[in-house]
Amino acid sequence: MKITNVHNLPAPLFDVIASDEYRKSGRFSSSELPSPPQMRVLKLRHDDEIVKDASDFLWLIQGKSIHKLLEASSGTNAPTGPAALDDLREKELVYDLGDGVAVSGTTDLYNGGVVDWKVTSVWSFLLGGLKPEWEAQLNTYAWLWRRHGYETRDLAIYAILRDWQKSKSGAGDNYPPIPFMQIPVPLWPDLQAEGYIRSRVAVHLAAEELPDEALPPCSLEDQWAKATSYALKKRGQVRAVRVFETREAADASTTPGTYIEERPGKRTRCEEYCDARPFCHQFLAEHPELAEPVPDAVGSQTEAPY
Numbered sequence: 001m002k003i004t005n006v007h008n009l010p011a012p013l014f015d016v017i018a019s020d021e022y023r024k025s026g027r028f029s030s031s032e033l034p035s036p037p038q039m040r041v042l043k044l045r046h047d048d049e050i051v052k053d054a055s056d057f058l059w060l061i062q063g064k065s066i067h068k069l070l071e072a073s074s075g076t077n078a079p080t081g082p083a084a085l086d087d088l089r090e091k092e093l094v095y096d097l098g099d100g101v102a103v104s105g106t107t108d109l110y111n112g113g114v115v116d117w118k119v120t121s122v123w124s125f126l127l128g129g130l131k132p133e134w135e136a137q138l139n140t141y142a143w144l145w146r147r148h149g150y151e152t153r154d155l156a157i158y159a160i161l162r163d164w165q166k167s168k169s170g171a172g173d174n175y176p177p178i179p180f181m182q183i184p185v186p187l188w189p190d191l192q193a194e195g196y197i198r199s200r201v202a203v204h205l206a207a208e209e210l211p212d213e214a215l216p217p218c219s220l221e222d223q224w225a226k227a228t229s230y231a232l233k234k235r236g237q238v239r240a241v242r243v244f245e246t247r248e249a250a251d252a253s254t255t256p257g258t259y260i261e262e263r264p265g266k267r268t269r270c271e272e273y274c275d276a277r278p279f280c281h282q283f284l285a286e287h288p289e290l291a292e293p294v295p296d297a298v299g300s301q302t303e304a305p306y
Contacts, residue, residue, distance in 0.1 A: 001050045001275075009054050017054045017061060025094045026102030030140035033103070033200040034133035036222040037207035038215040042276035045212070050275050059162070063119035066160060067108065070117060087111045093144040101205070103197060107141045113154040114141045122161040125181060126174060130157075132221075136196060138185045143193040155185035217282045223267035231261040 109115040142152040164179035230250035231240035244250040
């Protein structure tokens with residue numbers, strides 16, 4: 001991946017972003033397994049052609065900074081072995097499934113349970129609830145700990161909410177009173193976790209054998225698809241009275257002083273977050289109006305390998 005500096009971020013900040021040296025161990029990481037095989041394979045194959053701007057990584061830098069502070073507060077990583085149940089922080093675990101295919105994961109905290117820190121939007125939970133990929137990620141961690149001789153009693157996400165607003169706290173709608181949430185995550189039985197891991201490894205390996213145009217398409221869930229909706233609103237008010245799935249239902253509910261606001265559907269991951277979209281046959285077929293050429297990284301923009 002090449003990183004540009006289109007918005008002229010200060011050199012020290014750009015250098016931090018461009019010099020990230022993260023390298024995973026093993027063939028698959030716990031965060032890769034839930035991802036769509038098409039997206040993962042295209043990103044691997046076209047890594048040298050993908051261009052992103054440093055500004056896209058600013059929130060990631062904030063999250064990594066918080067992780068570093070939390071890691072440092074523990075003193076040192078505790079020794080390995082079932083008897084050592086002190087807090088283990090930023091501990092990388094690797095397990096070989098056979099044939100040289102290893103799964104890895106780095107847990108933020110193990111203290112008999114597994115905790116994953118997230119720096120994210122408050123609306124991630126208020127609107128979407130617990131993300132399936134986060135549930136799978138934490139259960140992969142638990143499975144890895146069991147393979148290293150540690151049992152896991154529970155799973156949790158500790159979320160720091162970067163866009164929390166004090167003015168909205170206590171206003172109802174389950175809005176958190178502080179910019180932090182502790183979210184319990186269902187703990188899967190070991191057989192369920194192992195079945196999930198092996199099945200995801202199998203679909204990713206199968207995808208690696210296919211040409212770009214024959215890769216398995218991403219599902220609507222993979223694409224974070226949202227259907228078009230219709231909000232019934234009162235004039236002069238920001239919040240909708242009610243949101244409908246069809247225009248007909250919305251029209252039938254209108255009264256004097258109200259109007260219908262159409263909220264177009266979108267496939268959020270594809271349109272806004274997928275680095276592989278310039279190379280994705282599915283994306284180009286489904287979104288011809290959004291198709292874009294592979295960015296040309298040569299020019300006046302500052303570049304660095306990532």
